[in-house]
Amino acid sequence: MSVRITAAKLMVLSALMAALLGVSASPAFAAGNAQAGEAQAMVCASCHGQDGASAIDPSYPQLAGQNERYLARQLKMFQSGERDVALMTAQLIGKSEQDLDDLAAYYASLPSKVAEATGTDADIELATRIYKGGIANKGVAACSSCHGPNGAGNAQAGFPRISGQSAQYTAAQLTAYREGERRSDEVFGGMMRGVSKGLSDREIVVLSDYISGLN
Ligand code: HEC
Numbered sequence: 464m465s466v467r468i469t470a471a472k473l474m475v476l477s478a479l480m481a482a483l484l485g486v487s488a489s490p491a492f493a494a495g496n497a498q499a500g501e502a503q504a505m506v507c508a509s510c511h512g513q514d515g516a517s518a519i520d521p522s523y524p525q526l527a528g529q530n531e532r533y534l535a536r537q538l539k540m541f542q543s544g545e546r547d548v549a550l551m552t553a554q555l556i557g558k559s560e561q562d563l564d565d566l567a568a569y570y571a572s573l574p575s576k577v578a579e580a581t582g583t584d585a586d587i588e589l590a591t592r593i594y595k596g597g598i599a600n601k602g603v604a605a606c607s608s609c610h611g612p613n614g615a616g617n618a619q620a621g622f623p624r625i626s627g628q629s630a631q632y633t634a635a636q637l638t639a640y641r642e643g644e645r646r647s648d649e650v651f652g653g654m655m656r657g658v659s660k661g662l663s664d665r666e667i668v669v670l671s672d673y674i675s676g677l678n
């Protein structure tokens with residue numbers, strides 16, 4: 464018997480897969496319009512770079528290729544002050560929710576860049592071990608379990624891409640979560656505050672360097 468998969472069967476199959484994976488079960492997430500986002504992004508480019516991946520300061524994050532759901536959430540939290548960064552809040556005054564969704568769609572559509580880790584072999588080895596296996600006796604969960612083996616994140620769940628991110632930015636965020644200063648993970652039950660609690664300064668530095676070159 465020949466196994467012929469017709470177009471109709473394929474459509475049924477992919478609809479089933481989508482339902483199983485919950486793709487169609489997220490009506491609350493209205494996708495933005497990347498073109499409309501691009502039209503607003505001129506001001507953003509002055510700090511995050513024309514391509515969203517070459518910021519004017521090494522401590523500023525890369526936005527290009529970040530998943531849309533994560534970006535939209537962060538923008539809304541900057542606007543409301545839930546993620547309390549005055550510099551970013553000021554950029555979003557007067558923007559509607561649709562504007563923010565459009566900006567998120569635009570940056571999600573751009574290709575991300577990956578740098579090269581600069582740590583020693585021992586640093587990279589330590590970082591790899593934590594990234595892939597966590598630190599059991601300090602309650603640090605493996606980063607790969609949520610951010611993926613290559614740091615691409617989980618677009619469906621809105622877990623951010625972290626690969627290629629500026630090491631300075633990543634280190635600052637991990638420290639801010641650890642100190643309880645960044646609380647934007649509230650909807651996820653404080654996940655990142657929990658994970659980072661057990662990380663030492665040195666572990667944060669080597670992990671951040673490793674992640675900047677991960678792909
Ligand atoms: C004056 C410089 C500046 C401008 C202009 C600016 N940003 Fe930012 N942006 C920053 C800095 C600095 C951060 C890091 C904040 C922190 O420390 O958490 C940031 C963070 C972000 C983040 C969070 C990224 C992440 O990985 O969590 C997003 C999203 C973002 N900016 C989008 C935008 C958009 C969209 C615009 C234009 C409407 C914009 N920014 C304009 C400086 C700027």
Ligand code: HEC
Binds near residue numbers: 633
């Ligand atoms: C249980 C799932 C989970 C695990 C494990 C996890 N993360 Fe996260 N991470 C998240 C979620 C969800 C967010 C977004 C939270 C928010 O909105 O503030 C996040 C955010 C981050 C951010 C901020 C990204 C940005 O652009 O601002 C960094 C950096 C990060 N994680 C690094 C790590 C590292 C390093 C590890 C391992 C030590 C790790 N994460 C383990 C789920 C996880």
